[in-house]
Amino acid sequence: ADLTISCGAVGAELTLCQEGVAAWEDKTGHEVDIVSTPNSSTERLSLYQQILSANSSDIDVMQIDVVWPGLLANHLLDLNEALGEDVADGHFETIVTNNTIDGRLVAMPWFTDAGVLYYRKDLLEKHGFEAPTTWQELTETAKTIQEAEQAEGNDRMQGFVFQGRAYEGLTVNALEWVASHGGGNIVEADGEISINNENAAKALDLAASWIGDISPNGVLNYTEEEARGVFQGGNAVFMRNWPYAWSLAQSEDSDVRDKVGVVQLPAGGEDGQSAAGLGGWNLAVSRYSENPELAADLVAYLTGLEEQKRRAIEASYNPTIDALYQDEEVLEAVPFFGTLYDTFTNAVARPSAPTGDAYGRVSNAFFSASHDVLSGNMTGAEAVEKLERDLMRLKRRNW
Amino acid sequence: MASVTLEKINKVFGRDHIIKDVDLTIGNGEFVVFVGPSGCGKSTLLRLIAGLESITDGDLKIGGDVVNELPPRERGVGMVFQSYALYPHMTVYENMAFGLKLAKENAETVDGRVMSTARILQLEELLHRKPKALSGGQRQRVAMGRAMAREPRILLFDEPLSNLDASLRVQMRNEIARLHNRLGSTMIYVTHDQVEAMTLADKIVVLNGGHIEQVGSPHELYQRPATRFVAGFMGSPTMNFMPATLVSSDHLGCRINAPGIGEMALPQDAQHLSKGAELTIGVRPEHLRLAEPSADNRFDIVNVEYLGNEVYVYLDPKEGDTLIVHRSEAPSQWKEGQAVSLIPDTTHVHVFDQNGKALPATQASAAA
Amino acid sequence: MASVTLEKINKVFGRDHIIKDVDLTIGNGEFVVFVGPSGCGKSTLLRLIAGLESITDGDLKIGGDVVNELPPRERGVGMVFQSYALYPHMTVYENMAFGLKLAKENAETVDGRVMSTARILQLEELLHRKPKALSGGQRQRVAMGRAMAREPRILLFDEPLSNLDASLRVQMRNEIARLHNRLGSTMIYVTHDQVEAMTLADKIVVLNGGHIEQVGSPHELYQRPATRFVAGFMGSPTMNFMPATLVSSDHLGCRINAPGIGEMALPQDAQHLSKGAELTIGVRPEHLRLAEPSADNRFDIVNVEYLGNEVYVYLDPKEGDTLIVHRSEAPSQWKEGQAVSLIPDTTHVHVFDQNGKALPATQASAAA
Amino acid sequence: MSTSLKDSAPQGARLPIRQGRSTKVRRQRVKAAWLFLAPMLIALTLVAGWPLFRTFFLSLTDASLSDLDAANIIGFENYLVYENGLWFGVLADHVWWQSVWNTVYFSIVSVSLEVIFGVIVALILNAEFKGRTIVRAAVLIPWAIPTIVSAQMWAWMLNDQFGIINHLLMMAGIIENPIAWTASATYSMWAVIMVDVWKTIPFVALLVLAALQMLPKDCYEAAEVDGIHPVRVFFKVTLPLITPALMVAVIFRLLDALRVFDVIYVLTSNSTSTMSMSVYARQQLVEFQDVGYGSAASTLLFLIIALATIAYLYVGRNKIQLGGD
């Protein structure tokens, strides 16, 4: 084959990718192999790195996470060079910035993701609440409903579930809390460490107060699926999760089918604003590809408007092109794309671009500190102070 | 009470019927020796008594209780294995001390017993060696020491002296006899050594192909073997057998014709046999006299074996293929190649019928 | 050529010096028997010859070539292990055929040899059994068969018959002798059985504590033991030793006084010893005559052992603690508790000096 | 008579002991031995030589996964360096020390438990009973399931909300409220240990079983006749005789335990309360891209294991002779 692409490990995603690739093959007459990669993103990353650091051309086009461009930049082709300066025009600004390392566009945005808040419409209605707009409101609502439900004999009812395990997911969750409280972005775009502030501490303290109260202790080891498990089992009032949970919660055999609402994540206090963690995937071309032009062309095609529209309609993948959020066909298929448009465009990116190679450490330090606060080992203030020190140490060799 | 009773004991290995209807009573404190050809089931019988093999059929009683189901541990037996079965990781000392129940015996008793056993067996200098670094005979003595140190009420010995030199063997034999006197325990002993069997046993059991041929005192077995098998088995060199025919018989005895030797008048009762019946006569080497050859009694000496204190003279029988042996004090006048005549001592001739059963003495001569 | 020569062979295990300066020449086709007390190094010596142990010091030659460096495979040696060492996963047949197959003999030869060896050893019915299902004696025979089937030019036997019954032992002994005649191979044989040693050997080597005490023909060793050790070791029951003192000596012989027995005139040459020197006299049981007791020659009979064809009478010596044995044909007139006098046959009395060396006969009597 | 029949205790002048004199026979044997070893050594060198050397080497550089070629040799800075009034390097990282402690704790506890239960299971599998085949196969199942799957399975079963374990415990009335096994610092290490023990008992059991099966039968008969209680027989005969095999099982379990990764990673991810040295090394190598630093951590891990192994072999030198006999 002329090219090898690694895209979408997961079922529907893989099918979509295959279709897209097939279309390109028809169009250009080239042949493309599709290899599947592990679902776990760390495993996928290390696999890529393994191959890339061997300067191997085994994979030409790879699907990379929004936090990876910084890490992989050295091995990736500058797409601006290959496809022209304007290739990323029309894509979400945040993502394009995220993917631009040292002035090189190393990956094309493909689809995006952002944290949203799921709630139980039925329960909120029953107990006379509206969907919360601040975390404080969420806390109270959750507590009231949880207690009331438990009193009614629904022992297992929990107020709020999220991703509390010490892993990348917690970085996103905690960043959402901090950012929504105006606590900054951990490390700002210019490389400045900003985490040691009151708001950040407050946000973490608030989250810590949930544990054992409105959230089960086990949430400290939850990832997306455990949280969804609880929520979809009808045992939680609120859940922070990615949009993927929507279609599953709405599936035919779901316990909470048609009882679920989705809103943007709450804001931190009256003067805070909602902040959704940015997720999503991009397509990049390996520098060691034997057919870089061809590969770039494939990337351009797959991330193009046509293809993104198809994906949005067929499988509700969030496009990264502004225009598609006004597209009638798209909105018809996925109504909440319209309502949550702001959420997607304003999603906060994790500080992977400024920290580059060190992002892993930064994220690790951050989720560890957050986890410490959640498990009650530290107060928010202590944690952010220590975190700042740790980050300074990490910054020793400059990001 | 440590009497041992075997009642119609049978043992089958797969398709091989190894022990066949063995009935035997061994009194408390008796010293019984099992003898028999290689593979006749001696070890198997010991292992059945020890409880190491399950009894296929029949009852085994120890002190009156049926113990078929009792594990070896609870039978109160000690055993010297034919294959030694030493604990490879323990020193000689530990091997011997292991069986002494530490809970009951205090350390001093254990030490005392082990040391005295070691002294008896001349193992004192080897106490700290592992079996691997011992010679065959030394291992065998350790195996013996292990069983002896425990002083159980029943002791089973499976060819315990086979790898020892003659003089050590004599000493060990005496030690075993002394131990038997001191402990008064029941002992069952397997050996291939005639001397051991004859000197140690209160009672000898001759086994053949899994069944008992004869039980009796050493004297009895040697003097009055009940079957040709026993006659041939006891005594070394072995008894000479020659074919013969019955000439006549009455209540006082019989006349028998052994081809090549001549007619003999014997005190055996052969009245139930018809004239001309085919018999076998048996004469021990020491009951054969050699003389100058005659025309109809002439045998060739094919081999003369010198044993230091005695000489075996082998003669070529004219019928059959087993050599005839004559035994006499050394030095001997006979040389290989010479011809001689054979003169049996008729008071010591055994007669066997075609089934190998010995003909009994007549009433008259028995009374004499 | 398969002569074997040992030149100052030494073997040290760790700190134990097991074989000490052994010098020995074994001619091609000779049958040599090693005897000696348990643990004296017989097996070790065989293993050195086989190449299973490395020689610490000295040279081993086979057919004139030094083979210290040769692996066992290339020495052309077969060995019957004291511990059998059968291949447990192979049947009796396979055990015996293994070496032949390795020697690339064709299938027919293999089969023929195995079958004929099995016949000789009476193993035919067991050919398809595994060693686990064999009796001790049967295993031993398989071990023998394995070495014999290969018909090597040197055959080493380590107590190959110890677990066989008397009559089988006699047969096997004869078979070994026959094999020796047929193959003409050199055979080295370890045994504890006096009869085997005496009957099979061209030459007997008496080992003691790792060194050679004496080498000679069976007759020589029995009649003219060079040391007290050899005298005591050869012959069963063993020679009687009694203390004595030298009374006088000249070139024709000497006079010796044995307390409790009296003065004796002996043909030994004791001229190099001073009067009053302490000696030991040795008399074999068959060279002792018993008579009515006298005042200064009176011994108590403490035990009479009946062995079928002969009787051992044990006497309490007044000095020393080893019983004196008298041996005679059965039946015996002597009873336990009787007192007797001891009359040695002075033509068969051995005299040893304090170092245990036998005094030689005087020139005069030697010439006689 | 008896005086002359003493065992031939060597007396007299001792020969100068020339042990290990290299005869040709021995040399040939040794040559054969090396010939037999060669394929294995070649295979191992081929496979392991370069990777191990490379790890050593990289630990002395500042290599980063994103650009290995740009590595500079920086000496022992990855291990320990004093800079700007602060200590840097693996040895100055409290997380590293935490992971060392976690690993050691984990290894000692889980290997001990595995050995005890493994031996018990092996003894049972060694007994003759109907259906032994099935039980043998069943017992091996935990080892047979890929770790990545079984660890996830346990994560699932240990889940506080919909895990079967809490469900059963609550049904049995042992606990009131569901326990967050893998989340709480108190339980998570024990959860990890439990899963690891569950998974590796078969390994120990199988090895011990093989050892049990190769024991000489006859000395058991001797023990039985000697009237020795089975428990005593086990401790005095069986245990000493299977010790070599057991020691090997323990060594390899120890090596694996000290390098434990999957179980901890899947069950509790990067949580520092259970982080092991391998997880730490992997985090540095893969997640943090710092190949130099990660290699340093790996090398330290290697050194710690090597020390532990040597100490272990030293302590047990009477039981397991390194090739001695």
Place this chain on the structure above:
Amino acid sequence: MNQRQLAKIAKRVGFWALIAVIMVYAVFPFYYAVITSIKPSSDLFMVELWPSNWNLDNYAQIFSQSSFVRAIFNSIIVAVSVVFIALLLGITASYALGRVRFRGRSTIMLVILGVSMFPQVAVLSGLFEVIRALNLYNNPAGLILSYTIFTLPFTVWVLTTFMKELPMELEEAAIMDGATPWVTITKVFLPLMWPAMATTGLLAFIAAWNEFLFALTFTLTDTQRTVPVAIALLSGGSAYELPWGPIMAASVVVTVPLVVLVIIFQRRIVSGLTAGAVKG
């Protein structure tokens, strides 16, 4: 007598109870996996010991993927070859290490062990380079080669230990019969080492069968992958969704060959192989 019988019965009951406990402990998680694999995905979050609804959809799903079937095939090839190589090299090496005395033996034992002392992640990239250099990337042969890094030390050590236990006399008998070391190994030791061989073989097989990290890194395309990777690559409908049902179904499926293997090979783990070999 009565008391004795009672004690006997109690012993038997205790014994079987112990077996039951062990069985439950060992098999329960597997049982749970089976349950999970036949549950419809909606019931996944329901805690139950017995599935209220069940179907075989998950099995149908995994078997419909040709890549999964292919992966099983690859795994078999890889594991069998690994076991074969490990045992072959292991048995020869263990003869040298276990039965011949020479200098440097303990050093070699330690060096062999040393190979197993590095964390897998650390050797991963070095090994990756070796594999690429040998041109074995994305090729089961590369896996076979790389698996020797953990199977060989283990096999060599275990076999050496067991080799040492065999009676010296047997080897000597073989030597006297004129056997070369190779013949001694194959004809005399091998048959007696079956329990050890079966055990190490099984353990090596399972280790190779279940290995994940190398398999993931050294293969790329579906046609070359092994089972654990295939399972890990099984995926749900979207990024965060774990396809529990299919994963469990696949795990059950891949465990079955191992169980069969155990049932076959455990026959080889029999006692008393050396009985009757030597006296003393």
